[in-house]
Amino acid sequence: IAKEVAKLLEMKAQLGTDEGKHKFVLKTPKGTRDFGPKEMAIRERAFKAIISCFKRHGAEVIDTPVFELKETLTGKYGEDSKLIYDLKDQGGELLSLRYDLTVPFARYLAMNKITNIKRYHIAKVYRRDNPAMTRGRYREFYQCDFDIAGQFDPMIPDAECLKIVHEILSDLQLGDFVIKVNDRRILDGMFAVCGVPDSKFRTICSSVDKLDKVPWEEVRSEMVGEKGLSPEAADRIGEYVQLHGGLDLIEQLLQDPKLSQNKVAKEGLGDMKLLFEYLTLFGITGKISFDLSLARGLDYYTGVIFEAVLLQQDNEHLEEPLSVGSVAGGGRYDGLVGMFDAKGRKVPCVGVSIGIERIFSILEQRLEASEEKIRTTETQVLVASAQKKLLEERLKLISELWDAGIKAEMLYKKNPKLLNQLQYCEETGIPLVAIVGEQELKDGVVKLRIVATREEVNVRRESLVEEIRIRTSQC
Amino acid sequence: IAKEVAKLLEMKAQLGTDEGKHKFVLKTPKGTRDFGPKEMAIRERAFKAIISCFKRHGAEVIDTPVFELKETLTGKYGEDSKLIYDLKDQGGELLSLRYDLTVPFARYLAMNKITNIKRYHIAKVYRRDNPAMTRGRYREFYQCDFDIAGQFDPMIPDAECLKIVHEILSDLQLGDFVIKVNDRRILDGMFAVCGVPDSKFRTICSSVDKLDKVPWEEVRSEMVGEKGLSPEAADRIGEYVQLHGGLDLIEQLLQDPKLSQNKVAKEGLGDMKLLFEYLTLFGITGKISFDLSLARGLDYYTGVIFEAVLLQQDNEHLEEPLSVGSVAGGGRYDGLVGMFDAKGRKVPCVGVSIGIERIFSILEQRLEASEEKIRTTETQVLVASAQKKLLEERLKLISELWDAGIKAEMLYKKNPKLLNQLQYCEETGIPLVAIVGEQELKDGVVKLRIVATREEVNVRRESLVEEIRIRTSQC
Numbered sequence A, B: 001i002a003k004e005v006a007k008l009l010e011m012k013a014q015l016g017t018d019e020g021k022h023k024f025v026l027k028t029p030k031g032t033r034d035f036g037p038k039e040m041a042i043r044e045r046a047f048k049a050i051i052s053c054f055k056r057h058g059a060e061v062i063d064t065p066v067f068e069l070k071e072t073l074t075g076k077y078g079e080d081s082k083l084i085y086d087l088k089d090q091g092g093e094l095l096s097l098r099y100d101l102t103v104p105f106a107r108y109l110a111m112n113k114i115t116n117i118k119r120y121h122i123a124k125v126y127r128r129d130n131p132a133m134t135r136g137r138y139r140e141f142y143q144c145d146f147d148i149a150g151q152f153d154p155m156i157p158d159a160e161c162l163k164i165v166h167e168i169l170s171d172l173q174l175g176d177f178v179i180k181v182n183d184r185r186i187l188d189g190m191f192a193v194c195g196v197p198d199s200k201f202r203t204i205c206s207s208v209d210k211l212d213k214v215p216w217e218e219v220r221s222e223m224v225g226e227k228g229l230s231p232e233a234a235d236r237i238g239e240y241v242q243l244h245g246g247l248d249l250i251e252q253l254l255q256d257p258k259l260s261q262n263k264v265a266k267e268g269l270g271d272m273k274l275l276f277e278y279l280t281l282f283g284i285t286g287k288i289s290f291d292l293s294l295a296r297g298l299d300y301y302t303g304v305i306f307e308a309v310l311l312q313q314d315n316e317h318l319e320e321p322l323s324v325g326s327v328a329g330g331g332r333y334d335g336l337v338g339m340f341d342a343k344g345r346k347v348p349c350v351g352v353s354i355g356i357e358r359i360f361s362i363l364e365q366r367l368e369a370s371e372e373k374i375r376t377t378e379t380q381v382l383v384a385s386a387q388k389k390l391l392e393e394r395l396k397l398i399s400e401l402w403d404a405g406i407k408a409e410m411l412y413k414k415n416p417k418l419l420n421q422l423q424y425c426e427e428t429g430i431p432l433v434a435i436v437g438e439q440e441l442k443d444g445v446v447k448l449r450i451v452a453t454r455e456e457v458n459v460r461r462e463s464l465v466e467e468i469r470i471r472t473s474q475c
Helices: A002-022 A037-056 A078-083 A102-111 A156-171 A184-194 A198-212 A216-226 A231-241 A247-255 A263-282 A356-370 A391-403 A418-428 A438-443 A461-472 B002-022 B037-056 B078-083 B102-111 B156-171 B184-194 B198-212 B216-226 B231-241 B247-255 B263-281 B356-370 B391-403 B418-428 B438-443 B461-472
Strands: A067-069 A095-097 A117-126 A140-149 A177-183 A288-291 A304-311 A323-332 A349-355 A381-385 A432-436 A445-450 A456-460 B067-069 B095-097 B117-126 B140-149 B177-183 B288-291 B304-311 B323-332 B349-355 B381-385 B432-436 B445-450 B456-460
Touching: A037 A117, A037 A140, A037 A156, A037 A356, A067 A102, A078 A198, A102 A117, A102 A140, A102 A349, A140 A156, A140 A356, A156 A177, A156 A263, A156 A304, A156 A323, A156 A349, A156 B391, A177 A184, A177 A263, A184 A198, A184 A231, A184 A263, A198 A216, A198 A231, A216 A231, A247 A263, A263 A288, A263 A304, A263 B391, A323 A356, A349 A356, A381 A391, A381 A418, A391 A432, A391 A461, A391 B156, A391 B263, A418 A432, A432 A438, A432 A461, A438 A445, A445 A461, A456 A461, B037 B117, B037 B140, B037 B156, B037 B356, B067 B102, B078 B198, B102 B117, B102 B140, B102 B349, B140 B156, B140 B356, B156 B177, B156 B263, B156 B304, B156 B323, B156 B349, B177 B184, B177 B263, B184 B198, B184 B231, B184 B263, B198 B216, B198 B231, B216 B231, B247 B263, B263 B288, B263 B304, B323 B356, B349 B356, B381 B391, B381 B418, B391 B432, B391 B461, B418 B432, B432 B438, B432 B461, B438 B445, B445 B461, B456 B461
Parallel strands: A177 A288, A381 A432, B177 B288, B381 B432
Antiparallel strands: A067 A095, A117 A140, A140 A349, A177 A304, A304 A323, A323 A349, A432 A445, A445 A456, B067 B095, B117 B140, B140 B349, B177 B304, B304 B323, B323 B349, B432 B445, B445 B456
């Protein structure tokens, strides 16, 4: 038997090699996807909602290259730097694909000495992460960023960023959501009063950041076991990070005997109170939760931080709504631009990033469930013929329509059957058919067929453009 | 002296090292650029014209990842393959940045077994070329591609591609242009009857492709000297490649004693005649030139090829209009999809690519010359206050406006001066100011100021949204 198995294995190995020779691997790179016409239609709907919101708030738009000098990205992302895609050294500069849109934005500001701008930027970013594509986690994915740079009175731009998240998530009708808010200064103050040594602030902050995925017990043992924090300090942190609420919690912490003695915490809490006042004027505090467990992974935040999560639908048997993941996040980063300036001149910034891929996944799943038929073209009319030998007449007519700005198609056949032409309209949702025939040509008319009702009317050739416009106007 | 020089050089070297330590290189990678708000406004104008044209012709839209498996790109670009950007091997798949949108499109068709689609794709592509940025040549640049895939009657989709180029270049008002047309089959037939050995077709074709940049004499010496072609064959090619014209030239070549005996040339000329008939129906032959010197660099073309060039303006002292470079190109590639199919099943394709960067350069230069002031936001109204302590009222009002879909801004100051607020409108082109003050609040009105005329009217708060809409509607 062993001999037989060996023989079979050898045959299999040979087969494998042969296959390898002839079989071309036909796929997109790991963690990436194509967008076909249907997916693009959904994507463009979502982008439209997001861009209108950014424009409603008076943002300009910029774009930067897909790669940056490697050194531009170095030292900005902490532990996540290992996820950066580098380009091969083919001579010349060392380059990396952008990891987010925030660092390129800061580089752009410093390079052009811009101290004051409100801009949005929608583009793909790249992370060599473990993809989980069914849940909308990719290695190539879009970010939709809105940022306000400049020296302003406290919390006014910060409040606008939260208003924007609220508007976009409401507009896209993704279901219930909550926007968690915290402040790096409150976290730092909390770490200090809990007895965390200064040198461990960052790494303990990274541990806290995991609380949305793993239970406190695990985070605690990471703090104590891996990161060498005293059990007492960890327990004190544990008490704080379970707190979440609104203005009442802010007031409570402002009275907290330890926190109220810490300068940065007090600053952070004062600003948080101001933020909540502004959010009350915007009428959106119902969806905002001041949450001491929110930490955010990135190194560059210096003040307010926030993250929007969608809440699970249809879960009557669960006591609390379950979060299904973050769809937007951001915060204040007052030091990042200064890292690019030779003299370290700072430009305070606050911004938000909409994580559109998860939103796509939800919209796609919903569309599939709804059986709504989505059109992937905007064609208004198909130029068709009922008889043979009318290709030239079709070409002449379609050219007239294109030149008049009408969206028109025809089948690329010399003599297509009328049935096939009508079927094409049914399949693609084209609402009108302009039919040319011998008799119509003699009479100087075109037969216009309304696909939905099968009604047919003769339209004088010189009125055709106007007639199509009227019948397909969406006003 | 030698000693002094050595000392100075040493000092300089030390200085160089120190500089290297402190000076951060603040730039975008070689051959790339940022697009600021003004450039983006121009870019979006151009894209709008191009996208409307593609949609007018019934195209769907797709998107693919910015990188592909390295092997997907291998063997598709001939001599130009050396310009491909590879990613660093960080474990996992070997990847390259896309070089054009055509090969990813073919990969997409084969992978999804699509045999019939009309799609456009607008995205950045990457070439490690020598950049000439003032003339719009970059290493990262946009391509706007429209392609028709499927088995159809000859030259109907091909003619539509040329119509599209004609529409876009006319619409963008870039000045006079000519679209050169040729066919790879005519070139191959021409090479055959001139006595070029089969094995040298490709490399001689590459030489012919240089004729738009260097004179015939140079191309001839490359053919004979470097590529070992006989002088007689080269001279025969030289006679053909100076020919250009229209239907008359096609008829003449169909009578050519040598070419008319060559099967592929005859096929190509027959189709070229058909193409001109269709272009006549489209009314665009005035801008089309059948040009035997047009070869196009890429390997994958199999039939019709074309290239649009802008003609130099203001050159009365020159006899012939000078071309300032190609802004669009394309052709038929019937074999490319088959290269990705395990069974080699072919999907005939024809397409066009608009080279938008050169068009940007021209539009930018023109705008700079015209001193037209271009708006970079769409803000309709600035929410302002004439007195102090009205931040809360401004926040309340702007929130109402945003929620009603009005594009509104405010200054992020607690107590901004009215003059500064009005100045901001002048600078950014905001047409209206909604001013809140003590008296207005008591009266339940908002003072609406029209920036251009300095006129001010009191508007009841509940009519404000409607009033802003009417005053800023563009119908």
